[in-house]
Amino acid sequence: MVGARQEIKLKKYRYLIALVIILMVVGVLVLVTIPVVQNRSLPKKLKYGIVLDAGSSHTALYIYSWPAEKVNDTGIVTEVDSCKVKGPGISSYWNDIEQAGKSLKVCLDKAKERVPEKQQYVTPVYLGATAGMRLLRSQNQALAEQLMKSVQEFIKTYPFNFQGAQIITGQEEGVFGWITVNYLMENIGKDNAGGNPETEGALDLGGASTQITFVPGEKIESEESALKMRLYGKSYNIYTHSYLCYGKDQALKLLLEKLDITDNGTILNPCFNKGYIRTINVTELFNSPCTSAQHNIIQQMVRIIGTGNFDQCDRYIRSIFNFSVCTWSSCSFNGVYQPKVHGKFGAFSAYYFVMDFFNLTSEKPYDLSTAQQRVKAFCLKPWAEVKNSFSTNEKYLSENCFAGQYILSLLQNYNFTSSNWKTIMFLRKIKGTNAGWTLGYMMNLTNMIPAEQPYTKPLTNASYLTVMVIFSIFVFFLLLIGFLIFKKKIFKAQDKF
Numbered sequence: 001m002v003g004a005r006q007e008i009k010l011k012k013y014r015y016l017i018a019l020v021i022i023l024m025v026v027g028v029l030v031l032v033t034i035p036v037v038q039n040r041s042l043p044k045k046l047k048y049g050i051v052l053d054a055g056s057s058h059t060a061l062y063i064y065s066w067p068a069e070k071v072n073d074t075g076i077v078t079e080v081d082s083c084k085v086k087g088p089g090i091s092s093y094w095n096d097i098e099q100a101g102k103s104l105k106v107c108l109d110k111a112k113e114r115v116p117e118k119q120q121y122v123t124p125v126y127l128g129a130t131a132g133m134r135l136l137r138s139q140n141q142a143l144a145e146q147l148m149k150s151v152q153e154f155i156k157t158y159p160f161n162f163q164g165a166q167i168i169t170g171q172e173e174g175v176f177g178w179i180t181v182n183y184l185m186e187n188i189g190k191d192n193a194g195g196n197p198e199t200e201g202a203l204d205l206g207g208a209s210t211q212i213t214f215v216p217g218e219k220i221e222s223e224e225s226a227l228k229m230r231l232y233g234k235s236y237n238i239y240t241h242s243y244l245c246y247g248k249d250q251a252l253k254l255l256l257e258k259l260d261i262t263d264n265g266t267i268l269n270p271c272f273n274k275g276y277i278r279t280i281n282v283t284e285l286f287n288s289p290c291t292s293a294q295h296n297i298i299q300q301m302v303r304i305i306g307t308g309n310f311d312q313c314d315r316y317i318r319s320i321f322n323f324s325v326c327t328w329s330s331c332s333f334n335g336v337y338q339p340k341v342h343g344k345f346g347a348f349s350a351y352y353f354v355m356d357f358f359n360l361t362s363e364k365p366y367d368l369s370t371a372q373q374r375v376k377a378f379c380l381k382p383w384a385e386v387k388n389s390f391s392t393n394e395k396y397l398s399e400n401c402f403a404g405q406y407i408l409s410l411l412q413n414y415n416f417t418s419s420n421w422k423t424i425m426f427l428r429k430i431k432g433t434n435a436g437w438t439l440g441y442m443m444n445l446t447n448m449i450p451a452e453q454p455y456t457k458p459l460t461n462a463s464y465l466t467v468m469v470i471f472s473i474f475v476f477f478l479l480l481i482g483f484l485i486f487k488k489k490i491f492k493a494q495d496k497f
């Protein structure tokens, strides 16, 4: 009788223990799931930043965004919107200074709509002007300053956190373009084991200047073009050079200057399609510091007539580069030091627009001879045919033969030949964000690129909690089993007595 009662008691205990265990497991699970779910369901707080790229040909506004709590993580800043300002670049407003600022209205209004009202006061806005303003400043510093003030004052009328309007240097333009490309490609910042991961070079072709930036495979001889940077705990020795006057619009002026002009004010241009005619004001050609060479043109207007002569065009384009001097072990042109191009390259801005016109921008790169054939075939077409076959804006269309040949020539001067041509990828955007100097510029000014690798927890919060739960349950069961065995032994021992 006593034994049976004891068994019922023991059973009751077991049920009780089982119930306690279940309750504890449920308790642990609830304790763990609630914070995980809680954290996940919180809406991510986004931060915004705005950069205006005041280029020589036009101004563009870019709005970037990133999750507030992940500032130092790589690859998380993305472009959420952009806006192209109507009309020319700010340097063209030299005769109507106030209008330079006002021209930005439509895009700044758009930014005001895009950035949540509560965030606007903390959203930094930067304006960086490039080669168009560099050229204007070299001609008339006071005028350049007035223009910068005009845009500055106008941006200040917006509720954003205005951080300044600057004419950036060619070196900054090159290096920030390189940072943008490598940040978006996630070549920098990722903790690749075994030294530095390979970075990609950046090729930027603007209207007034062009930049080449890369990490060479050799020592950089010229200090002027060398830049040591420490990013995310790794050191990079970067070569960068910006060629003022070698953007595609100024280069066209350099070319026109080389061509003969007839007594009746006609210039025959082999780099325009046959039959194309453009009439320009002489001052338009010679008002640039790139073409300040003396000229004796008496006419006000000149007529440029296309002859579509590929080989002649090629020769004339070569003539705008000087190969006669080089005081370094290797030069590109005009005596500018350049180490051998190394690794892969991303080519953007006008490189992309022009090569895209020739359908030469696919993921699988084309070889140099294909590129040459395509450009040549286009240059040999008469203008009447070209005009009928494409709906592209007439100015760009008429300059594509020149631009195509110019790009082929420029890249070959950098020493891209048939053997390494395919290392160049022509691209406009990387993962939805425009390739250009603006993103790198903003990240640098907002201290978003740490010099050292930021401390990262080995596990994410969720995986940390999961591991903890699994181990808690595991340990708990071990204890329980131990306890049950121990109990059983005691009861057995009691039964014996």
Ligand SMILES: O=c1[nH]cnc2c1ncn2[C@@H]1O[C@H](COP(=O)(O)OP(=O)(O)O)[C@@H](O)[C@H]1O
Pocket: 054, 055, 056, 057, 058, 089, 130, 131, 132, 205, 206, 207, 208, 209, 210, 247, 248, 249, 349, 350, 353, 354, 396
């Ligand atoms: O759609 C296009 N097709 C061809 N060229 C373009 C297009 N959009 C812009 N471009 C060219 O890209 C270049 C952009 O230069 P940008 O204005 O940035 O000058 P910068 O960088 O020298 O200051 C200009 O030569 C402009 O004509």
Ligand SMILES: [Ca+2]
Pocket: 055, 056, 130, 205, 206, 207, 349
């Ligand atoms: Ca540019």
